[in-house]
Amino acid sequence: MFLFRRCSIRVITSSRRSTPVQAARLYSAERLEKYDAPVSADDDFSNVRREEFKSLRIAILGLPNAGKSTLINQLIHHQVCASSMRKHTTRMACRAVLHTDTTELVFVDTPGVVTTQEVKRHNLESSFQSDPEVALKQVDVVGVLHDVSRSRLRQEILPEVLNLLKTLDSDTPTLLLMNKVDQIKNKRRLLEFVNHLTGENGWQNFADIFMLSALNGDGVSDLREYLLVSAKPRDWDYEKDTLTDQKPEEMIIRIVRASLLDVLPAEIPYNLNIQMEYYNVCEDGSINTFVLIECPSERLYKLILRKLKSKLRYMAEKVEQTLSKNLQQTVRVRLVFQPKRVT
The missing domain is CATH 3.30.300.20 (K homology (KH) domain)
Structure with a gap:
């Protein structure tokens, strides 16, 4: 399990916005100061309780069979997203939900990103192209799941994925989630992959980079904790016991x-x-x-x-x-x- 934080990249960028984690920590500190004030008998405690709820909506984007559904199932501790060892298992977007006492994480599992030619060749549903586009407009964070075990594509983010990332609002954080790192024997090579994926021909706006093995669960808890800390103060989208939006x-x-x-x-x-x-x-x-x-x-x-x-x-x-x-x-x-x- 590895976690890379690209602090140096943040320093040299012109943006002075805090990262989601920093913003979450700042918010927590401000709330502690707020509760130093005396409590009145007339205070509306129902509003205070609502303010303590937080949520985060996350889209997981990637090529077919990169492990998106497997990762989401690991993150929420339930197999609500259908997964297999074959491509095109996920044919339309669905949501998987994790609740803690005060925080809700809503993951959007999207079909693998494909070209128009692939849709025609394999007679795929229109959702393969429409669902990822729609999902990116509805979330707070986008995770790009990249399969480093595929030798031909491990150092390249395909144009279809880059084109989707370019449609994001400038304030939407993106995470590089490098999956199946357990299959790379020489771990130094992972740094080479990072340089290519975040270089001129890749995506230079990743806020953070995680090294994962979704199937084995390596690195998943670090990613889950990162997302929980990054959650925004607001009401939940789903009831406490909800695991998915699927019937x-x-x-x-x-x-x-x-x-x-x-x-x-x-x-x-x-x-x-x-x-x-x-x-x-x-x-x-x-x-x-x-x-x-x-x-x-x-x-x-x-x-x-x-x-x-x-x-x-x-x-x-x-x-x-x-x-x-x-x-x-x-x-x-x-x-x-x-x-x-x-x-």
């Missing part, structure tokens, strides 16, 4: 799709049509659901059954465990495969 049905579909991406080869899982056929909340709060997975052909249907015969029960159990933890209720999932219906 349970949406979460079930996304997690089933991610599970299929991990167990099926090549392009097969991308061609499946996953539908919620039945969803019911029982009197005890538990959930029964029936997920229909439609295969585009009879041949593919038989191939999938052969591939999944030994894995289907394990996959369903894993999906149930994840959903039960997220929804804090018992969830029973039945996965049914069938060839595409002929109309």
Whole structure:
């Protein structure tokens, strides 16, 4: 786990604005001075309580399969963002929420940044291009997750990402989140990567740089603490127990799709049509659901059954465990495969 603070870069820039962390510390100090004053019996304590609440909205931006969903799940201690080892798992933006006693962090998990050509080639939804743009306009901080394990791209921020960063307001802080650093044996090389990513051909406005391994959790607690300290005094967007803005049905579909991406080869899982056929909340709060997975052909249907015969029960159990933890209720999932219906 590593954390780089680019203090020297801040000194030589013309801006004299304090960083989010400095602003948060200054705010805390001012509040301590405020409470040195005598308390009157007529004081409105409800307003004081509201003022103590803080929140921060963070967008995580990056290329497909950089580890955005995995990082957010680690940050909030729940697997609410569907994640897999394959690209294009996240197909539209969703929000994941972490609450402490006084602070709310709202993370926006965005689809991987792609080109217009990739959208056409892979028949991707328009959300792959629209959702990152919309998310950047709604947040306080933007984290650029960069996968340093990809040898061809580890020293380069692609133009598609840079173009999105250029649309930000000048006062929106950006963080460079270098992921999968555990796969780099020579740690000195990480400094070389930093110089390239923040140089003339990179993004020179990063406020801070974090070295992470989202999968292993290395460096995640430092990033979480940094964001908590950077939160702004304001009311929360969500209730205390909220983990995500996704409906349970949406979460079930996304997690089933991610599970299929991990167990099926090549392009097969991308061609499946996953539908919620039945969803019911029982009197005890538990959930029964029936997920229909439609295969585009009879041949593919038989191939999938052969591939999944030994894995289907394990996959369903894993999906149930994840959903039960997220929804804090018992969830029973039945996965049914069938060839595409002929109309």
